[in-house]
Amino acid sequence: xxxxxxxxxxxxxxxxxxxxxxxxxxxxxxxxxxxxxxxxxxxxxxxxxxxxxxxxxxxxxxxxxxxxxxxxxxxxxxxxxxxxxxxxxxxxxxxxxxxxxxxxxx
Amino acid sequence: xxxxxxxxxxxxxxxxxxxxxxxxxxxxxxxxxxxxxxxxxxxxxxxxxxxxxxxxxxxxxxxxxxxxxxxxxxxxxxxxxxxxxxxxxxxxxxxxxxxxxxxxxx
DNA sequence: TATACGCGCAATTAATCGGTTGCGCAAGTT
DNA sequence: AACTTGCGCAACCGATTAATTGCGCGTATA
Numbered sequence: 001x002x003x004x005x006x007x008x009x010x011x012x013x014x015x016x017x018x019x020x021x022x023x024x025x026x027x028x029x030x031x032x033x034x035x036x037x038x039x040x041x042x043x044x045x046x047x048x049x050x051x052x053x054x055x056x057x058x059x060x061x062x063x064x065x066x067x068x069x070x071x072x073x074x075x076x077x078x079x080x081x082x083x084x085x086x087x088x089x090x091x092x093x094x095x096x097x098x099x100x101x102x103x104x105x106x
Numbered sequence: 107x108x109x110x111x112x113x114x115x116x117x118x119x120x121x122x123x124x125x126x127x128x129x130x131x132x133x134x135x136x137x138x139x140x141x142x143x144x145x146x147x148x149x150x151x152x153x154x155x156x157x158x159x160x161x162x163x164x165x166x167x168x169x170x171x172x173x174x175x176x177x178x179x180x181x182x183x184x185x186x187x188x189x190x191x192x193x194x195x196x197x198x199x200x201x202x203x204x205x206x207x208x209x210x211x212x
Numbered sequence: 213t214a215t216a217c218g219c220g221c222a223a224t225t226a227a228t229c230g231g232t233t234g235c236g237c238a239a240g241t242t
Numbered sequence: 243a244a245c246t247t248g249c250g251c252a253a254c255c256g257a258t259t260a261a262t263t264g265c266g267c268g269t270a271t272a
Contacts, residue, residue, distance in 0.1 A: 010116035011260085015185070022192060029218070041261055043220070062218050062269040070193040073186065079121070080183055083128060087176040117230080135248065147231050149250070168239040168248055 003052040005075045013037070014045050018054065018068060025058065025067035109158040111181050119143070120151050124160065124174060131164065131173035 009015055017031055032042040046066050049055035054072045058065045115121055123137055138148040152172050155161035160178045164171045 004118075006112075006118075006121065007116045010113045012110075012112075013260095015112065019188070022189060027218080028220095037260095038262070039219080040263085044260075047220085064219070068189075068192075070189060073189045073193060076182070077186055077190070080179065080186070082125070083174075083176060083179045084183070086128060086174075087180060119230085133248075134250095143230090144232065145249080146233080146251095150230075153250085170249070 003048060005052055005054060005072060006079075008049055008052045008054050009076065011045065013042075014049060017042070017045055017049065021055065021066055022068045022070075025065035027063045027065055031066070109154060111158055111160060111178060112185075114155055114158045114160050115182070117151065119147075120155060123148070123151055123155065127161065127172055128174045128176075131171040133169045133171055137172070 028043050032039040134149050138145040162175050
């Protein structure tokens with residue numbers, strides 16, 4: 001089962017979970033209380049998040065705390081990087097590039 | 107059919123398409139040439155991208171040029187914003203929080 | 213030691229996904 | 243006018259998906 005970060009954040013519940021545990025590690029039950037789904041459903045989401053290393057777990061007695069692997073979020077940011085150039089740097093510059101591309105045909 | 111930006115970029119082909127047309131608007135056929143999938147498959151992806159407004163189309167004769175709606179990419183960036191704080195500003199503080207949690211064990 | 217809890221691990225089902233195929237319409241070409 | 247080309251639309255199919263249910267294994271508590 002090939003999972004990547006982008007697929008992981010595609011699900012709204014998963015994004016909500018990420019937002020929840022971003023500041024503080026939580027157990028599946030604690031997380032599940034914030035949604036109106038079952039614990040198992042949440043656990044499955046967590047499993048997927050762990051699978052793609054967006055979240056890591058830490059056992060503590062019979063409880064398992066899930067916490068965000070913040071570094072992995074950079075991967076998304078890294079992908080966005082190339083587009084940030086386009087939307088921040090210069091819209092007019094982009095136009096120049098496009099014009100050049102068009103006039104560059106022999 | 108509820109689509110959002112995150113679901114749109116979940117698919118690797120869709121991300122590749124986005125990367126392709128980022129700099130230059132392209133027609134479905136032109137895009138399809140870059141992959142080993144059919145034009146229809148690409149068209150379906152484009153349809154999804156248009157649906158969530160990540161891409162817009164512009165008719166030109168019988169050809170339709172698809173072009174990236176760069177502004178919409180910001181939506182992803184906006185979501186990342188909250189985590190950027192964590193991973194950039196406060197690694198040390200995060201560690202403190204985690205340590206505190208750990209010392210809670212008897 | 214017996215009992216209650218927290219949790220992961222299947223197995224199952226309904227829904228959705230990505231892709232293919234075939235069609236028809238409209239815009240260019242001859 | 244007849245033909246070709248670019249494209250969207252719809253139907254279909256196998257593969258995933260999200261969520262439910264039932265189970266068993268450890269860890270606490272009495």
